[in-house]
Amino acid sequence: MATFAHAQDYALLGDSCFQVKNYQAAAENYELFLEKVESRSNIIAYRAAKSWSLLGNKEKALVAVKKYVANNYINRYHIFGDQLTKEPIFDLLKDDARWKEIIAGVFEKEALYRQAEQKKVDSLVAYQAALEKQGILHQLNFSGNxxxxxxxxxxxSAYPKINRQLLSMQFKFNDTLHNSFSVILPKDYDPKRKYPLLFFLHGAVKGNTRYTDYSDTRDTTGWNRFYTKYAAINKVIMVYPSGNRDYNWMFPDKGFYMIPGILTQIKNLINVDDDKVFISGHSNGATGSFSYAMKQPSPFTGFYGFNTRPEVLTGGTYIRNLLNRSFFNVSTDQDYYYPPAAHDSLNKVMKELHADYQDHRYNGFPHWFPAFNASEPAYQLLFADLIKRKRNxxxxxxxxxxxxxxxxxxxxxxxxxxxxxxxxxxxxKAVNFKITKWVKLDKDDEAIVVDTVKNGFNYRKRxxxxxxxxxxxxxxxxxxxxxxxxxxxxxxxxxxxxxxxxxxxxxxxxxxxxxxxxxxxxxxxxxxxxxxxxxxxxxxxxx
Known part of the structure; x- marks a missing residue:
């Protein structure tokens, strides 16, 4: 069976065989994938180890476990020693001296990693504390008239000099919980000069349980690459906060104070132009950006969202509140998060209210539009809009x-x-409209339009x-x-x-x-x- 598979199908065949408990065929296909396609795949090595162990083949299971450990990586989200020792499938191996040696090596590696991580965190926290001692709250003198x-x-304007372009900082929710955020300064940041600032709020907060100790350059790459590019060109400070299912910018409400709180924390240290502070986001983050426009706009100048669901989830969506600010929306026609027809209805409402609202539609793209290079023109428009705006x-x-x-x-x-x-x-008077069509993904991830009956906004309270x-x-x-x-x-x-x-x-x-x-x-x-x-x-x- 395995010898006739195309190279790219070995892993899929292995998974299919494993599901029907044909562990011999599964193990053989996984091994062929490691041999012919990707020898350093830790995931496939782990699946091979499970398959051989279920077959009772201790020798081959140990070889696959060694490959898994050699190919694996440790980072702050991925510690795999406990995963191996607590996996019942590997009970066959646990009395073998070779297994104990492998596990001891894994735990030693993880302990060294944790020590290095703690040293890094301690250094970043100390740097943040040293900066805060030079901040505006420590420098002002309120003794005069x-x-x-x-x-x-x-x-x-007596802000401290900062010798780093990327600042990793912590925001405390309480005495025991914190999350990290990163601040990316323009390369030639001058503490005597005021700078525009843009928050980017990430998506997928509802399933995220992490509390991070620090942030790094990963915030500036991948889907955020165009923020990095155009913030640098326009000398805009970028801020990337971390949200999770408990503390975020959408739901529940207990984390909503986070972005204004982070802004105040930054303003203590960095010369921010108070009249040019903006929020952008994608998916749940775009809903967050919209929610700040609806609920707490005072510190901010304007709001942006990619693949937005324009709705306040903690109360009513009082759309006239947007008359006090602006919203720049980027939508796509294959977005399952919020359908294009509903965006069209909202756009009509905004025009009737004479709101400062834009909707830029890009056809042929799904919810994850920022992943595509074709999204770059939207960022060009965003920054062109941002630079010309000033809060009053x-x-x-x-x-x-x-x-x-x-x-x-x-x-x-x-x-x-x-x-x-x-x-x-x-x-x-409440403002509302009906949504009668929604976009969903079929089993092949193709966008299909289905009928629905929904209100654009829900009004839950008086x-x-x-x-x-x-x-x-x-x-x-x-x-x-x-x-x-x-x-x-x-x-x-x-x-x-x-x-x-x-x-x-x-x-x-x-x-x-x-x-x-x-x-x-x-x-x-x-x-x-x-x-x-x-x-x-x-x-x-x-x-």
Whole structure:
């Protein structure tokens, strides 16, 4: 049977024979694969070892195990000594001195690897700690009067010199858990100069259980190669965080604070242009990017997504929130994650709302579009869009809706409590559309279109909303189901020497001067390290 197989079919034939318990044919095919196709395949050597062991052929099983160990590798995700000792199939070998010698060698190799890994982690953590001691939080002096503190924050540029282009850093979730993220600086990074920054959020978070100690150059290659290329050309800082099924940017909500938290951590050390901070992502990461646009846009300028599912999974998708920012979508016609017809419907909704929204369609490509070289033009468009954008944290018009006060803030408006039993204002209407077609993959991974009936968005909770505008020291606010909110004040918005008027639902609610509050200013700044949007006080509104 095996001698008639084509070389590329040996492994497949071996797998087929193993499934039907023809272990002799399976072992022979695996051996032929190692001999004629790829002698250093650790996976096939392992399957050969299992097959020979099940046949009771100790000698050939030991030879295959030696090949497996010789061909194998150790990295922080792949430690294989325990795998061998706990595998019942190898019980036949476990009293043999040769087996014990092999296993002892494996454990020795793994112990040396762990020691080297720990030394690397300790070095990276020490470097991060040394940098943080030179960061803005250690350098600022808040002892002066409020005017001098304000001026100091707005003009600060005494960032430390950094002698590495790639920084591997850790973000702590709590006292026992952390994950890593990498920061890639422009080659000629100058701490006196402000730089744009772009987060890339990876996909496949739902099945990932890892907590990483460090990040490395693997973030910059493969599917991310075009981020590396165009970030370098445009002198953009790239940031690659690590997410998993518990702490991520999509679901559940407990990890959503991670990206704003990492941004604050970076701003402590690196001269980031606060008005040019962006998020991009692929798949689950693109859904994450979209979710930050919907739930927490204040620190960011614009949002990008490749093969996006544009939906908030932790609450309502209040699509009008995108009127405060922009979203640049890259979709493909064979994507099973979200169908092209649904993107077309969303695009129509966005045009009707006059939102700053783009959808760039690439036909003939599946969900994993960034793997293809044909995706490069999309990255060129992305960076061309990114470079020209600048955040206006003091924009005169805000529409904001939320069902969770944790995400009540957009720039200078913050909904602090909801009145969900109140009636909706006529202008607070849900936006939705129907999805009737979905793309699925058949058994041959070919894209097929199937019928479905789904809403574009799900609204799981009651929400509150605000429409706000200011000009000439006057704020005009309309509310719906809002119990209380704050208006944040900056000298970049109003004349602090003149009275401020708040007209709430067509009635004058407040009129008077608002002074600088030093404690408020310091607390706001140390929470976000935003040198562009420096808030000096807030007006509390209670309905």
């Amino acid at each position: 409020v005017a001098s503190v304000y001026h100091q924050l707005k003009t600060y 944290a003091f924009q005169p018009n805000i529409q904001w809706e939320t069902d969770d006060t944790k995400y009540g803030r957009c720039d200078w408006i913050n909904i602090t409590s909801l009145d969900t039993l109140a009636s909706l204002a006529p202008w607070q 929400s509150a909303a605000v429409k706000a505008h200011y000009a000439d020291n006057t704020f005009r606010i309309s509310t719906s189901r809002v119990k209380s909110f704050k208006i944040y004040i900056s000298p970049d918005m109003v004349d602090m020497g003149k009275p401020i008027t708040v007209i709430l639902n067509d009635k004058v609610y407040f009129k008077g001067k608002v002074s600088y509050d030093k404690n408020f200013l310091i607390k706001e700044f140390t929470d976000h390290l935003d040198r562009s949007a420096v808030w000096v006080n807030a007006i509390d509104i209670h309905l």
